[in-house]
Amino acid sequence: MELKELIVSMASLMTVTGYESHDSERLDELIGGFFDESTTDALGNRIFIKRCGRENAPKILVDAHLDEIGMIVTDIKENGFLTVTNVGGVDTRILQASDVVIYGKEKIFGVIGSTPPHLQKPSEAKSLRAIGELLIDTGYPKEELEKIVRIGTPVGFEVKYVDLANGKIAGKGFDDKACAACAAEGIRRAAREDLAGDVYLMLSSREETTAVAGAATGAYAIDPDYAFVFDVNLGTTPDVPKSESVEVGGGVSLTVCPITDRRLTRMTAELAEKRGLKYQISVSGSGTGTNTPSIHLTGAGIPCVDAGLPLKSMHTCAESLDMADAECAAELIAAFITSKEIAEVFKR
Numbered sequence: 001m002e003l004k005e006l007i008v009s010m011a012s013l014m015t016v017t018g019y020e021s022h023d024s025e026r027l028d029e030l031i032g033g034f035f036d037e038s039t040t041d042a043l044g045n046r047i048f049i050k051r052c053g054r055e056n057a058p059k060i061l062v063d064a065h066l067d068e069i070g071m072i073v074t075d076i077k078e079n080g081f082l083t084v085t086n087v088g089g090v091d092t093r094i095l096q097a098s099d100v101v102i103y104g105k106e107k108i109f110g111v112i113g114s115t116p117p118h119l120q121k122p123s124e125a126k127s128l129r130a131i132g133e134l135l136i137d138t139g140y141p142k143e144e145l146e147k148i149v150r151i152g153t154p155v156g157f158e159v160k161y162v163d164l165a166n167g168k169i170a171g172k173g174f175d176d177k178a179c180a181a182c183a184a185e186g187i188r189r190a191a192r193e194d195l196a197g198d199v200y201l202m203l204s205s206r207e208e209t210t211a212v213a214g215a216a217t218g219a220y221a222i223d224p225d226y227a228f229v230f231d232v233n234l235g236t237t238p239d240v241p242k243s244e245s246v247e248v249g250g251g252v253s254l255t256v257c258p259i260t261d262r263r264l265t266r267m268t269a270e271l272a273e274k275r276g277l278k279y280q281i282s283v284s285g286s287g288t289g290t291n292t293p294s295i296h297l298t299g300a301g302i303p304c305v306d307a308g309l310p311l312k313s314m315h316t317c318a319e320s321l322d323m324a325d326a327e328c329a330a331e332l333i334a335a336f337i338t339s340k341e342i343a344e345v346f347k348r
Contacts, residue, residue: 060197096134104150105148183329
């Protein structure tokens with residue numbers, strides 16, 4: 001399977017925060033064969049392990065969160081309408097007239113209603129309706145809908161992807177399943193005999209709502225020597241300051257921040273240079289907006305490099321990325337987990 005197909009296939013999985021296990025069998029079909037074993041912990045983290053075959057080998061953690069933003073049903077109205085609230089940081093500006101999927105006893109489709117401009121009051125045309133005021137139209141009568149959907153049912157964006165020019169693709173769920181796919185592919189590409197240690201791919205849960213729970217507990221159980229934390233980063237567009245974003249097509253971003261390990265970050269950058277892989281530096285004076293803050297404080301402390309895949313239109317149903325960046329990411333992860341130099345420095 002080509003990397004683009006793997007990204008789209010993994011992003012298509014329904015993994016709204018709290019419901020990460022919904023498509024677990026399909027996830028196993030996609031990447032389970034890349035690894036020697038896998039497990040699911042009490043908080044829903046999926047942990048896949050590729051062994052190097054040596055005793056007392058370093059433990060190398062690669063983290064990418066599995067969950068995605070979405071919605072959850074709060075009420076069932078007359079004439080087949082549902083109300084919802086957000087799960088994670090959904091961009092409410094794009095919700096009206098969006099196509100959605102309701103994951104009830106069976107999967108059904110809906111569209112979020114929008115008041116025609118002819119009927120809007122002047123004040124309504126200049127403001128956004130709160131997510132709790134929006135209505136999902138399913139077409140079902142209430143009595144029939146209640147047999148399929150109940151309060152608490154998860155709702156996600158329609159699974160739809162499009163190829164853009166120059167190797168770019170757009171669709172839902174790339175945050176952060178595109179990174180998960182790149183990580184799995186990078187680990188697959190690394191020959192077992194070349195591994196610098198046992199590699200743990202943690203597809204962590206609950207990042208979009210807490211950015212603590214899944215990653216912290218999973219990392220505590222694994223107790224790795226060092227970690228590569230991989231999440232999307234804000235891609236530069238004409239309306240976004242360059243100081244707060246990274247260039248799409250510029251390669252993987254490496255974050256320089258007080259909570260990232262300076263030596264591990266520098267060595268990862270040097271590794272990219274040696275392999276001829278494009279990378280760019282992202283600077284943050286405090287946090288990273290990723291799982292790094294929780295992972296690096298786990299146990300006695302875990303050295304982390306925080307890497308990012310440039311992504312436009314984050315937290316929408318039309319996120320876009322550059323496949324050149326994705327290929328670069330997969331190659332960098334393969335290089336990272338086979339680096340004997342990094343393993344020697346950070347093995348406890």
